[in-house]
Amino acid sequence: MKNLKLSLFLAFLSILSAPALSQNLGGHPSGLDWQFIKTDAVRVIYPQGMGAHAQRIAYLINYMDQNNRRSIGGKKRRFDLVLQNQTTIPNGYVGLAPLRSEFFATPPQSANLLGSLDWLDALAIHEYRHVQQNLNANRGLTKFFYILQGETSWALLSHFSIPNWYWEGDAVVTETALSNAGRGRAPFFTLEQRALAAAGKNYAYGKHRNGSFKDLLPDHYRLGYMMLTHTRNKFGNDTSKDIMQEAAAYRGVFYPFSRAMKRHTGLGTPGMYREAWETKKTEWAEQLKNTDLQPTTPVTEKQKRTVTNYRFPRHLEDGSIVALKSSYKKTGAVVQIKDGKETKITTVGFHVEPYLNYGGGKLAWTELSKNARRGNQFFSDIVLYDLKKGKRKKLTQKTKYFSPIVSPDGQSLAAVHISPLQENSIHLLDPNTGQLIRKINNPDNLFLSRPAWTEDGKAIVCVAKRNSQLSVVKFDLSARKDSFGENTMTELLPWTAHTLDLPFVCGGKVFFNASFSGIDNIFYTDLGGSKNIYQVTSVPIGAFEPSISQDGKEVLFTEFTEMGYVVSKQAFDQKNAK
Structure with missing residues (x-):
């Protein structure tokens, strides 16, 4: 009977066909001059003017290729990577048929999710891990059909055998382990899971795995990171590699990943999920137990049935x-x-x-x-x-x-x-009219985001990023030199790997949300550049996007719950700030 099932399954796979995807021709403006850098691990194809970015990407990928294989496997192969600079969508992907990757170079404005890690560095680490995953999944039955039918079968069988949360969770583990930032270090990344845990909502693995159009559920990135960090912490760094490789080889035709996990850990995927979830719930409860929470007043009520933000x-x-x-x-x-x-x-x-x-x-x-x-x-x-x-x-x-x-x-x-050349x-x-009045130059090409005006309109405050660290800076518009030169830019905070976002200026102070307390909260510093930091809120899940009333006595912000973001407020008294 077992041989009959296997034969039927192999026969089904042999007749699978994927739709042929035509080449996307004419996708770029005419006149772009494409160049490339080739190393042992990657060929980076990039528009002229993006050479420095391409060299950085090639260096990082080569470094990972030579030094970070133990937790995934030793297979290697050069692949093509196209650096796209005409988009405004921050993303990247790795695909098969053929094996290639594309990086969309424009970064996201918010630092809450990604953290302080430079955008192209994050893409290089995260997406190259996907390349390594795909290469090392080409084994056993997957490799057999790859030999017969090419990379389309390689893609189909590897993604049938390995759940999507493994691909993304393992890549997030890698970007976190190989940097001082990465999503795994940002409290924003576990926002939804912590909210569900605090509300006593415990969904089954099947629902968490498949998602919902009704209930708030963390995506497969967060599910995978929780599952794999728990597996690595309890059973060692190499365990997830062995599970993935056995699943891709189809050691067990049905649910090969869960079966491989059970062979190595004694738990299938549902059991591992329950254990990981209970472990994280205990950690988060202990964190809240040791946090001095402050009450807030709701401005908008939490919805009972529909997730609303x-x-x-x-x-x-x-x-x-x-x-x-x-x-x-x-x-x-x-x-x-x-x-x-x-x-x-x-x-x-x-x-x-x-x-x-x-x-x-x-x-x-x-x-x-x-x-x-x-x-x-x-x-x-x-x-x-x-x-x-x-x-x-x-x-x-x-x-x-x-x-x-x-x-x-x-x-x-x-x-x-x-700009398309990533000039900020x-x-x-x-x-x-939308006409350009003035351009504030940026000779060091810091990544700038979330500008805010001072109350007198004579300066602009914004979040700045350099070398995978963040700060809040002030630019004086009355300065003669229209640049970030001497006497024009003031650093208002020390450079940090913590997340910072959305400054708001009021009463000589700059309010912003940050992760300094281990939970995203509202903080402030002064406009003078003392770099002193004071905490305003202390909420259980996360507070973001501050706004201060005109009299300076009330702070308004968004607060996350298991039913989405609500607007909350809190009296502001400088004497009570920590």
């Missing part, structure tokens, strides 16, 4: 609040909240990262657009909404702007600009 709350002059609202049932829209009543202002278009800001009577965000002719060219354009006139306007066309915010007097707009700067634009 309120993001980027901002105080308006009339005492009301605006926020970006979305849910599992509805797409994003800007809402106004006053006296407990919620009113929809306008919808927002498709975006890669959610974002909303307010200044000078105008709401600002960005929306994604695509070149209809060139499949690999994307744009990020600024959209404004005038609250007094009730009018929406797309300010820019076919640009690469991020995190826009209008100045307090409404006469200028600041936004991060990232802040542009000051006319909020009526």
Whole structure:
């Protein structure tokens, strides 16, 4: 009977066919001059002007190829990597048929998830781990069908035998182990799991594995990281490698990964999930036990049935609040909240990262657009909404702007600009026409994100990244030199591997969310550059996106729960800050 099942399974696989994917021709603007660097491990294909980035990527991949094989296996093969610089979508992937990778060079604005790790470094570590996974999964039955039918069968059989959470969880383990940052070190990465644990929600492995359109469930990156770190901690670093290789070889036709895990650990995947989940719940409960939590007051109520998110709350002059609202049932829209009543202002278009800001009577965000002719060219354009006139306007066309915010007097707009060659700067634009008024140069090419105006409109504060560390910096617009030179940039915080995001300036202070306490919370420092850090909130799961009332007595922020983000508030008293 066992031989009959195996024969039927092999016969089924032999007739599997995958749809042929045609080459995406004409995906780039004409005139791009493509060049390449070739090493023993990789051939990096890149547009002219991206040579320094390509060399860095090739160096990191070569280093991993030579030094980081023990936990995955010894197979190696040179592959092609295309460095794409015409997109605004931060991503990367590895695929088969043929074996190749693509890196989309524009980084995300928020540092909450990725942490301080430089974007292309993170891609090099994470995606090359996928290359190593694929190469070392080509064995046993998978290799047999690869020889018969090529890389399409290699891809099909390896992904049938190995769950998606292994591929991504193992890559996150690698990026965390090989850097001082990585997602595994960021409390934001375990946000959803900690919220579920605190609420007493314990889902079965099957539901967690397959996801839900109804309930909040962490994705396969987080599931895989939890499962594999527990396996490595209890059974050693090499165990997951042996499990993966036996699963890819189909030592056990049905559920080969779970069977391999049981051979090496005594537990199948459901049992390992339950054990890992209980272990992490105990760790998180102990963390909260040792944390001095402070009460917060809800502004928006936690929904009971539908996961709903309120993001980027901002105080308006009339005492009301605006926020970006979305849910599992509805797409994003800007809402106004006053006296407990919620009113929809306008919808927002498709975006890669959610974002909303307010200044000078105008709401600002960005929306994604695509070149209809060139499949690999994307744009990020600024959209404004005038609250007094009730009018929406797309300010820019076919640009690469991020995190826009209008100045307090409404006469200028600041936004991060990232060129195709990954040159980072802040542009000051006319909020009526979108015309460039001034360019704030960045000779060291720090990665800049999340600009915020000072109250007098004479300086801009933003998050900066260099050498996989973050800080908050202030740029003085009254300085004569239009650059980040001497006497123009002030570092407001020490450079750190902790996450920092979304500064807000009020009363000579800069408020921001950060991971200093082991849980994302709201902190502040002063505009003068003392680099002293004070903690404002202490919540159980995470607090983000601060806004301060005009009288400086109330801090507004988003707080995460098992039903999504809610808006919370807390009285602010400088004397009580830690």
